Amino acid sequence: MPQTSRADARKNRDLVLAAAREAVAKHGTDASLRDIARRAGVGIGTLYRHFPTREALLEALLNANFDGLRTRADSLLTSPVPGDALLTWLGELTAGAATYQGLPESIMNALANEESGLHASCAQMRSAAGRLLERAQQASSVRNNVPVSEVIALALGLAWAAERSVEPSDLAARLLSTAMYGLADRGQ
Known part of the structure; x- marks a missing residue:
């Protein structure tokens, strides 16, 4: 995997975690995964690649x-x-x-x-x-x-x-x- 791809993957993972932290704090552990992906600015597939x-x-x-x-x-x-x-x-x-x-x-x-x-x-x-x-x-x-x-x-x-x-x-x-x-x- 090229270094840029790894950096992008790390960035996306961090974005998903930040969005999840906010969403779960506001809506609880049942927060919408689609909403988390949207808040992170990534697709739902990206969220599931990092967190199945x-x-x-x-x-x-x-x-x-x-x-x-x-x-x-x-x-x-x-x-x-x-x-x-x-x-x-x-x-x-x-x-x-x-x-x-x-x-x-x-x-x-x-x-x-x-x-x-x-x-x-x-x-x-x-x-x-x-x-x-x-x-x-x-x-x-x-x-x-x-x-x-x-x-x-x-x-x-x-x-x-x-x-x-x-x-x-x-x-x-x-x-x-x-x-x-x-x-x-x-x-x-």
Whole structure:
């Protein structure tokens, strides 16, 4: 591929991502792909050459966020209070999932579907959460019978509820605090 073609392809990919970022911020994860291509000034075929599925486009948009969450989970593993570390990370996941309307549902769907373009990134994020949860369980901060899949579903469910609420913007954090109380190991 000639250098000009590669530069044009990179430029088109960047234009599509910029247009997607705007469209998804405004219309949620179900934003029209045709509209995204039009905003980018490219044809729909160009969009699909770079991103063969909606999930592949979302993954490209969210890759930095997912990488940041995985890195953050790793850094919180050294926290002296494992339960607080888990709460902090779940708060960040909840806030991040509320970035785009429909994102909590997209993440849950991706976790359930190994064929999804988002699955690998979401599964790595779930694995990072699993390490934090295991540490919190070993410290008796969280009940041992709570699997990571339920903790992730809880955080995403709270993000979903917060995105649809007319309540104050701290609703997700307040709900997460209440949920963590319910997850606490009280020696029962």
